[in-house]
Amino acid sequence: MPAVQFDLRGLAAQQPPSRRHVASVVDDAEEVHVLGPVPALAAVLARLWRKDRLPAVPVSWAPADDPASTGLARSLGLGTGAERELPLVRDDHGGVLLSAGRVTAFGEQRRVLSRRFGAQAYCDDARVANGEIARIDVRPDWTAVDRLSVAVVTVPLRTPQRATGRALQIACAPAQVVADGVPFEREVTRWTWYADDRVRWRLRP
Structure with a gap:
């Protein structure tokens, strides 16, 4: 074809x-x-x-x-x-992230942003979360190669902790993942986003 x-x-x-x-x-x-x-x-x-x-x-x-x-x-x-x-x-469930990903407490999205949940998260080898957090935001960094930008909000309205790296690994209490605006079909207790250095795609402008 x-x-x-x-x-x-x-x-x-x-x-x-x-x-x-x-x-x-x-x-x-x-x-x-x-x-x-x-x-x-x-x-x-x-x-x-x-x-x-x-x-x-x-x-x-x-x-x-x-x-x-x-x-x-x-x-x-x-x-x-x-x-x-x-x-x-x-991600480790077969999906692709292009714009933005978010991990929050599980539930209705208009309510969960004010709730906290337990999580431990690593950006490459750096621990970026260990305890109660409000959310984790992830974006592909299109100014670099094989790099993610990570922001961890521990308390709503507080300045997030930021990190960059190739991969983000999360283990947490039941949580909701939203990738490019689309909620994942079920709650998760583990999630990984990573820039796969073995794979490239061709963009034709």
Whole structure:
């Protein structure tokens, strides 16, 4: 199959596309043009990784107009420069992180930001959390190669503790993970995000 256009402009910014739908469009494509929010692009990259087709299949992206999409497009320098290979931040459940991840107490998101939960977390070899915290925020650092930016908030409204590294590992009381605006399907007690230095994906501007 030649280049395909994957139009997910009707997808809400916090809604992932169907895995079956992604597979039906992406699996045999030689090039993919994604239209839609960040979860649409993340789903395509995750599927290409599972099929061992990164970086053989170039990907272009026409972002939606929500804040996460416009922010990521700016960070990637979308529409400028030449085609390039970029790092891929993955998690230990098969997902991809492009814009922002968050770990909070488990429950309704509008309430959990004021709650604390027990967690121990390491950014590479540095311990960044050990006890009660309010949340952990993670972002891929697109100004560097294979690097994450981590912010740990111990008490709401207090200045976070910041760190950078290749990987973040968390062990915690039951918690909610949100990746690129999409809540993970169940509570977790362990989670890892890491920049996989063995994998690159090709962005075609």
